[in-house]
Amino acid sequence: MHQYHTPSAREPRGRGAIVASVMTKPRRGDILELVIDDLAFGGEGVGRVSGYVVFVRGAVPGDRVRATLVDARSRFGRAVIESIETPSPDRVEPPCPYFGRCGGCRLQHVAYPAQLAFKEKQVRDCLERIGGLGAFELRPILPAPEPYGYRNKMEFTITSRAGPAHLSQATHGGRGLADPAHLSQATHGGRGLADPAHLSQATHGGRGLADPAPTVVGLHQADRYDVVLDIERCLLQSEAMNALLDAFRREIRARALSVYEADAGLLRFVSLREGHRTGEAMVNIVATTPDVEALAPLAAELARRVPATASIVLNVNAKKASVAVGTEEHLLLGRDHIRASLGGLSFQVSANSFFQTNAAQAERLFAVVEGACSLSGDETVLDLYAGTGAISLLLARRCRRVYGIEVAAAAVADAVRNARTNGIANCTFLAGEVRHVLPSLMRDGVRAEVVVADPPRAGFHPKALHALAALGPDRLVYVSCNPATLARDLGALVAGGYRLEWVQPVDMFPQTPHIEAVARLRRAP
Known part of the structure; x- marks a missing residue:
């Protein structure tokens, strides 16, 4: 030593x-x-x-x-x-050449079993430290069946602000790219990656980074929103979607379509979606103007090159805000949605609607939720933060009636459409904030034996939690994507008369620190 x-x-x-x-x-x-x-x-x-x-x-x-x-x-x-x-025995060589610079995956250098152990410990630590909870069963984490290629939706930025996207890991002494911008400057001839414009020209085929870069379609560099890495192949999406990404990049370059920079230009983002178990593909182009004439030939060529493409839409965002959601939508080719299958049900997924990005693992999570509800067939179920209705529709087959509450009106419209598609008539979807709609339902005499809640990362609004306590369901199933707010809310529910029986961590997003968990509570006698 x-x-x-x-x-x-x-x-x-x-x-x-x-x-x-x-x-x-x-x-x-x-x-x-x-x-x-x-x-x-x-x-x-x-x-x-x-x-x-x-x-x-x-x-x-x-x-x-x-x-x-x-x-x-x-x-x-x-x-x-x-x-x-x-090196740790749990350190592995990241398979992605962009790892460490791309702002997406953070744990590719950690062996998958060690990732699972870390996430399970994270859930336990939050529940004990933040929630003050101890008398419960923490079930072993459910691993994802596929640690790569699991995402059915990816959003890419279109820009000319290219980053050093093609440096191999060998350039960094075989250590991978844990934080290349701060690696020893000696590794890079005394400059380091903090100044990518001065990298050896030999690294980039003799051109260097000072030359004008072609239009790139990629993901933001970690901690550098102003730099975008030209992602040729993302390991989190399927090879079919990587082929579609490659075709899109080649076509916009060949057609010299302008890119939004300094409040001018056409293209801003592209979002690719793939229907679970159907393979149908959607291309959602976000642009500054509704220039259908310029983009229709692009859409036709993409559909020719990738026959699985069932929907190509244009979303218009003329605002300065850098968001991949438009204020208006135009259909360029095919349908305005793709079809996906989840838990034996069929879903229509539109460009801006929510759908589980890891659908294969979502089926396992929903099976945990269904089991936690312990339904006999006679119950009324409330599904809080219902999204496009996936949990509501899956539970509707096992109970008397489901009420789904969701703040986004577009998601409620999708939920109603999905119920109709599957011939499910015992679901009612209501648009509004849970803290407002839930008291209104109670005033109308609605009572529920079971409540399922899947709130956003911020967890329950205090007024919503108060309304839930007033409703007093026998069984409460809490689905969370944030262990800290889960622990906070579970602590409040236990203090209000519920008993936490068990918590089931579910790894929905391998290679990232994110973790989901399902908690089952029962009203104490």
Whole structure:
């Protein structure tokens, strides 16, 4: 092991001093040797120096690393890896060449079983620390059947702000791209990736990055919204969707279609969707004007090259806000929706409607929800935050009646259409905020034995939680995408007379820190 010199009180520490673990709070610029013992909520590695917590992006529990402290707060700091002295047994080579620069996946360098253990621990820690909960069963996490290729929807930015998208991992000493912008400058001839415009021209076929880049279709660089990586192949979507992405990129370049920059230009985003179990594809082009004449030939060529394309639509967003949702929609080719199958039901998915992005794993999650409801066939069920009605429609086959409440009117329209498509007549969908609609239902005499809730990341609004407590269902099934707000709300429900029986973590998004969980509560006698 390296012997590090620790400056005494009489020796001023210079920037870049190597600091051993027997020290007080380190300073910005210090080089630390850290043993990573945990992963934080967002996927950063956690190391400690005499009790001082240091977060290290790209580090894996079990790693021993040398890292430079770039941010020193009073209670914690952040460091970037200079070298991995001893890799963790759970460290793997990321299969994606964009890993570390792309802002999407954060955990590709962590073996999948270790990802699952981290996420399960994250749920437990939040429930115990935030919710003050202890007497419950934490069930083993449900792994995803496919850790790659699981997303049926991907949204790409169209721009000329290209990033260094094609650097191989070998360029970085085989260590992968945990945080390439801050890797040792010596690795890159003294410049580092913080200044990509000065990378060796040989890296880019002799052209360098100073040359004008062609139109790119890609994802934002991590922590750099102004830079977009030209993604040729995303491992989170299917190969069929990657072929469609490639065809789209080639066609817009060949046709020299303008890109929105500095309040001028046509193309802004493209969203690709694939119907689960149907394979139907949708292309949603977001542009600044309804220029159907310019885009119709593009749509025709895409459908010719990728026959599975069943829908190509144009959404118009003329505002400066960089959002991939339009104020008006025009059909360019085919239908205004694609079809998907989930849990034995058929769904029509339009361009801007919500549908589970990991449908295969969603079927497993919904099976957990259905089991947690313990339906006999006579119950009335409330589905809060119902979205496009997937849970409502699946449960409707097992109960007397379902009321679904959803704030987005477009989603409610989709839910009604999906109920009609599947011949389901015992579902009623209501548009509005749960905190307003739920008390109104109660005033109308509606009572429910079972409530299913799948709120957004912020969790329940306090007034909605109060209305739920007043309703007092016998069984409550809570689906959450945020362990912190889940823990907060479960703590309040337990304090209000419910008993938390079990929590089931479900990995919906492998290679990312995100985790879903299903909790079952029962009103205490």
